[in-house]
Amino acid sequence: GAVVSQHPSWVICKSGTSVKIECRSLDFQATTMFWYRQFPKQSLMLMATSNEGSKATYEQGVEKDKFLINHASLTLSTLTVTSAHPEDSSFYICSASRREGGNNEQFFGPGTRLTVL
Amino acid sequence: LAKTTQPISMDSYEGQEVNITCSHNNIATNDYITWYQQFPSQGPRFIIQGYKTKVTNEVASLFIPADRKSSTLSLPRVSLSDTAVYYCLVGGTSYGKLTFGQGTILTVHP
Numbered sequence: 001g002a003v004v005s006q007h008p009s010w011v012i013c014k015s016g017t018s019v020k021i022e023c024r025s026l027d028f029q030a031t032t033m034f035w036y037r038q039f040p041k042q043s044l045m046l047m048a049t050s051n052e053g054s055k056a057t058y059e060q061g062v063e064k065d066k067f068l069i070n071h072a073s074l075t076l077s078t079l080t081v082t083s084a085h086p087e088d089s090s091f092y093i094c095s096a097s098r099r100e101g102g103n104n105e106q107f108f109g110p111g112t113r114l115t116v117l
Numbered sequence: 118l119a120k121t122t123q124p125i126s127m128d129s130y131e132g133q134e135v136n137i138t139c140s141h142n143n144i145a146t147n148d149y150i151t152w153y154q155q156f157p158s159q160g161p162r163f164i165i166q167g168y169k170t171k172v173t174n175e176v177a178s179l180f181i182p183a184d185r186k187s188s189t190l191s192l193p194r195v196s197l198s199d200t201a202v203y204y205c206l207v208g209g210t211s212y213g214k215l216t217f218g219q220g221t222i223l224t225v226h227p
Contacts, residue, residue, distance in 0.1 A: 004160075034214070043204070044161070044217040093160045095215075106215060108153075108160035 003027055004096045006109035013084055014117055021079045021112045023094030029074035030096035034106070035067075038091040050077045084116045121205045126222040135192045137221050139205030142186045148207045150181060150188045155202045155220070164203075165190070192223075200225045 003026040013019050023033055031052050036044040048058045048069050056069035068080040077096075081088055093111040122140045129135045141150070149168050153161035165172055167179040167188070178191040192199060202220040 006160075036217075043219050046214070046216065049214060091158065095160075105163070105166075106151075107163065111158065111160045113158065 002098060002105070002107045004094065004107045004109040006092075006094055006112050008112060009110060010113040010115075012115045012117065015085050016083055018080055018082045019084055019114060021081075021092055021094075021114075023077045023079070023096070023109055025075045025096040025098075025107070028096070028098045030077075030098060031074060032097040033071060033077040034095045034097070035069060035077075035079050036093045036095070038093060038111075044093060047079075081114065084114070086116045089114055089116045120216075121207060121218040123203075123205055123218060123221045125219060126224070128224050128226065129195055130226050131196055132194050135195050135199075135223060135225075137190045137192075137203055137205075137223070138187060139190070140187045141205070141207045144185050144207050150179065150185075151206045151215070152177070152179065152190045153204045153206065155204065161204060161217075195223075195225045197225050197227065199223065 005024045005026055007022045011019055033050045035047045037047050038044045046059050047062045047067060048056045050056045050069045050071040052071045052074050058064045066082055068082060071077040091111050091113055093108055095106045095108045097106050149166055151166040152164040154164050155161045165174055165177045165179045167181055169181050172179045180189040202222050204217050204220040206215045208215055
């Protein structure tokens with residue numbers, strides 16, 4: 001149980017185009033999902049917190065108009081990188097939070113490799 | 118959110134026990150301690166979580182002293198496939214937000 005999927009697993013796009021990444025919790029309902037970005041040889045950096053039915057909360061320094069997040073259901077959150085540029089090339093990882101007892105457990109997706117040419 | 122400090126890297130050999138210590142001096146009363154493992158180009162994988170004393174599961178043990186200002190992840194009899202980055206995180210209780218530190222690169226040698 002507690003599987004999180006991401007689609008696509010990798011994508012290559014031209015500079016200036018928009019790319020949508022989906023994050024799904026397959027066997028549980030996630031009221032909260034998180035989006036991270038990871039550059040080579042660096043740690044994961046939290047970009048935003050996504051709550052079902054409400055606007056996402058972005059971390060300082062993350063442009064909300066560039067990284068559009070939609071959390072339309074309890075099992076799906078999407079991240080759209082708008083007008084992508086080469087510097088947006090990175091590994092994007094989502095996670096979904098499930099409450100177990102008094103604690104939130106967080107499960108991570110396999111990641112999406114974005115390459116912007 | 119509590120900041121964590123871990124060794125940048127560690128080396129070990131197959132069959133040995135590996136202990137990775139993490140310090141988190143500013144841990145809050147309701148914070149849990151969670152360890153994740155990450156292989157290249159994959160999402161982090163949950164290893165173990167605890168609040169105090171000792172927790173053990175099928176892959177690892179987690180030792181937490183009474184003051185909870187540090188924790189030690191213990192991997193028994195490591196193999197080459199345990200070569201990965203290991204992250205120690207604190208928090209993630211009522212809100213769920215996690216902050217990743219630099220992690221520890223564990224390299225297991227034959």
